[in-house]
Amino acid sequence: MATHPNPAPAPDLAPVDLHYFAPPVALRSYFGSLYRFTVTLPSYRDVTRADAGQLRFMMSGDGHYTFHDGRDVATPEVCLLGPTMGATSFCLDSPSDVWGVSLLPLGWFALDGGDVSRMVDGLADMTVEHGPDYATLLEQLRDIRTDNVESAARIWAFLGSRLQPVSSTRQGVIESVDAWLSDEHSPRVADLVTATGLSDRQVARITNRLYGGPPKLLARKYRALRCAVRIAVDHTPWQELCDSSTFYDQSHFIREIKHFVGLTPHQLMTDPTEVARLTLQRRDMGMAMAEINRIS
Template structure:
């Protein structure tokens, strides 16, 4: 498995977290891979063979080859049908809202074809150029030009949304949303509405995702402590609270996650993020 991340263009660095590439040779015994929520939205170009995404049991859809993957709030399983080769843009939670007029909440837990967001002519032209590009560097230049052309003005994410997200990331999901809004219930409801439109999930959900990321990184980077210690360091009430949140987003337990080959892809993403 060959996974790389690349820093974004300086003029996009406030809204794009990174570009990434993934290549995996075909495997006869390939297993479904769990994608763990990370609070980000991604624009993905599938350059290799088709990828299945399971919707229920053995039922699946074939992912669009050029798509935006919205916020994920539930277990999300994929399986390549052959060679994997992907190029993608990973946006910060508030980043993609700068390029579309629709509510980001409409993109949650699904793949939206680029043609549905940017129109057939524009999306098809971009996809064709990405596929015919000589290498990753050329693909990055193409995406940079595409995004910068649509970013007519400086990003204007709502101030309270940006401050809340910054607080969530800087505290690794531990900040209290009530503290941010000074225990004002009307301000909290207003903040939640803005989050659903610009981010796709509530502040509380994003906080849970980021806190889970912190705990996952401890698990994956040879943390020698017990689950109880990891839960404590990640500010969960106790081990049971940690396991409950872990299961909500992954459908499994921390111990099972570490020993499951179906978690390899998420493990690689989280170790290098």
């Protein structure tokens, strides 16, 4: 992917930095945190945990993602990244400055309207998917590069104006699934069937379309993310979590954390990467947001 002429982040910034901005009250059911990620190093490699969908604006820099199945894909300047069901590696080939926002299931549906399963562990160019307005916003962000407050306000106003109405029935189903995934214990599919009043098959079809996977896979993903936060942020001994959670044994626990987070429990406790450290600390940022986003 060709680089653009806009300047790289200022050299006085930290080598790797990440700042979060809470969504306005009216948008908290649609989006998680807005963030600005900057890297001043000439190149940088790291890994990100399994996550919800993301919309990212490459203010400067270029690079690529390597998904957990080994596919390597260059990132477009306005990148729609689908939900990931495993840790994803990324490489930046130059100093970079990126605005991004987490798309909660309701936000993805209201913005895109399509089946999210088509985008799992994949990405698309948002200017191709949804027109040139996204490229226009990117240029506006580059023009006001130094003003985070104005940039954040511009992004929220733009996204809010793009949301399509979502039926109360669909919103109710999403709220039920969010609440189910937010359960501190390992969620049981039978509980979700009861909460929604739908059949097993209907529930699976809905979670695939809105979350990118069947209920059992989603339960595994969010169980691993909750455990990772408790290890990295609360410093809970991972052996204690293994014993108190529904894992078969320590080997199973380690494999699940490694698959969904990209690091072993020991690495999370003693030597997390910069991105792991910065993203997992999001829970303690004091931001009011949807519970499903806070636990990751």
